[in-house]
Amino acid sequence: MLVGGYQLVQANSYLVDSGGSLITALDDSSFEAGDLMTRIFVVKAMVVGEKWPHKKYYRGINSDMVFGSLSKVDRIGLGIFTEINREDVLQSVFILFTKVVILLALVVIFFLCLGMRMLKLVINSIDVISTDFKRVAKQDYTFSVSIGHLVR
Numbered sequence: 001m002l003v004g005g006y007q008l009v010q011a012n013s014y015l016v017d018s019g020g021s022l023i024t025a026l027d028d029s030s031f032e033a034g035d036l037m038t039r040i041f042v043v044k045a046m047v048v049g050e051k052w053p054h055k056k057y058y059r060g061i062n063s064d065m066v067f068g069s070l071s072k073v074d075r076i077g078l079g080i081f082t083e084i085n086r087e088d089v090l091q092s093v094f095i096l097f098t099k100v101v102i103l104l105a106l107v108v109i110f111f112l113c114l115g116m117r118m119l120k121l122v123i124n125s126i127d128v129i130s131t132d133f134k135r136v137a138k139q140d141y142t143f144s145v146s147i148g149h150l151v152r
Contacts, residue, residue, distance in 0.1 A: 011084045012061055018077035020047040029061050037061075042068045046079040057086045 015023040020038040022031050037043040041058040045051070052070045060066035066083040073080065135142075 010088070011082055012066075013080065013082045014061060016043050016046065016079045016081060018047070018079075020044070023078070026061060031061060040081075042070050042081060043079070046070055046072060 012026055012029075014026055016037050017023055020036055020043050022033055022035045022037050025031060025033045031037065038047055040061065041056075042052050052068070054067070054069055057065055057067050060068060060083040061081075062083075065086040067086055067089055068081055068083040071080040071082075072078075
């Protein structure tokens with residue numbers, strides 16, 4: 001769904017107790033409340049007390065490849081897990097990357113065209129001056145109309 005020009009991605013959130021058992025069941029999941037969730041790497045990391053690196057992805061509660069985050073509530077022994085489908089995140093990054101590459105290509109093309117135009121003006125001016133010097137070298141001292149071309 002697009003909201004304000006941005007793609008909203010579906011996220012799954014669920015609660016797990018300190019032993020790794022699911023407290024809240026999701027509608028579209030095969031897991032029920034009370035199921036042991038330690039097969040999911042981020043849940044296992046919470047149970048054994050490891051810090052979970054947010055850059056890692058894993059097979060989530062719906063068996064999709066996901067990026068997940070863990071928020072521990074130590075006072076009551078809960079973990080709040082949020083999972084976002086990996087493909088949704090990567091697709092958004094790819095779209096942004098494509099827009100940046102296109103913008104940079106347009107900027108490069110603009111400056112190349114500007115540089116070519118300036119180069120043409122410089123070469124034409126040098127050509128006019130060269131023609132005038134050749135004329136003077138032949139001892140032709142008449143007024144040259146080409147000087148007006150350089151002043152413009």
